[in-house]
Amino acid sequence: MTAYDYIRDGNAIYERSFAIIRAEADIARFSETEADVAIRMIHACGQVEAAKNFAFSPDFVVAARAALAAGAPIFCDAEMVAHGVTRARLPAGNEVICTLRDPRTAEIAKAIGNTRSAAAIDLWGERMKGAVVAIGNAPTALFYLLEKLRDGAPKPAAIIGMPVGFVGAAESKDALAENSYGVPWAIVRGRLGGSAMTAAALNSLARPGL
């Protein structure tokens, strides 16, 4: 009869995971608080090498943490991002909002000639001001967000820009880093990214330390 030898204690698994990541990952170029975010992102994707693609604007961690502590809502482009946020970690019972499945999204998409992921942003309205925005899936959502900021939309407190994939993902994140219209940002350069890394960044920012 096969016996399986594995750690069954959740906290012990976390601690051991973070220790392995600290030992293997090249995170010396990050500040201490950026490193905490980076470690959780690495944890989410299972790849220490991913860290070389992480980039943060200098004001990102402070701005995002302050916004969350003050009760800012979190706007997500995808249900998977929203459902990856650990509610118990949030400092102020922050709302986590995804409007992708709002019944109005499909017609907005037609009207603006863009994807539903982009169209969903049009429903964030004035509440985008001071919010934390987390784009973990659709490059079109990040591009459209930049277009809206260019055209004078309310400015979020911070943007987590981590769409994944082969068409537009790298380009949309480069565009955010090049000109974020004054909004602090975090990205994963290139094709890497996704809902798990994005949710991990949010979960890290929600509470100081690991």
Added chain:
Amino acid sequence: MTAYDYIRDGNAIYERSFAIIRAEADIARFSETEADVAIRMIHACGQVEAAKNFAFSPDFVVAARAALAAGAPIFCDAEMVAHGVTRARLPAGNEVICTLRDPRTAEIAKAIGNTRSAAAIDLWGERMKGAVVAIGNAPTALFYLLEKLRDGAPKPAAIIGMPVGFVGAAESKDALAENSYGVPWAIVRGRLGGSAMTAAALNSLARPGL
């Protein structure tokens, strides 16, 4: 004023993504139907190199597709996996079930001396028979599932075993591939995996073709 040049049509983005993956990924060792699953998994993680870690038991795709077509429920270890399943693709309005947040899970975890992710499996009961099981987050859930199968639990139609991370992930997937107690399986070897790849596999299996 910055103009952003990007593809705004969702279908065109999918088609172009899949074409890039076909051109770059080394998927010749897969059958045609396995390749469809592999392409969606690559799409979800943004890495063509990930394909070298994918492994399927010979009967996996046929068994999983048949179960879904016959209306089998899908049991997931994580909310992110469940929320990554595109309901409109499911062939028979299949139920997608995650019991992690069931109020009974915490006390079961204490009783069995394991994580909540593992404990949640105890709530699947007889419905696990013939179901599609998708483990995309917790190695402990996959190990515990194997322990239950070893001890005579009802057999699923197929197991997607793709937990991610640094502690137990690689080992749990190797254990599944080594002895799945007769259940067809799919894994991502090593540390890679996660909810996005797992949901992508489910979405691929839900409908023939890409």
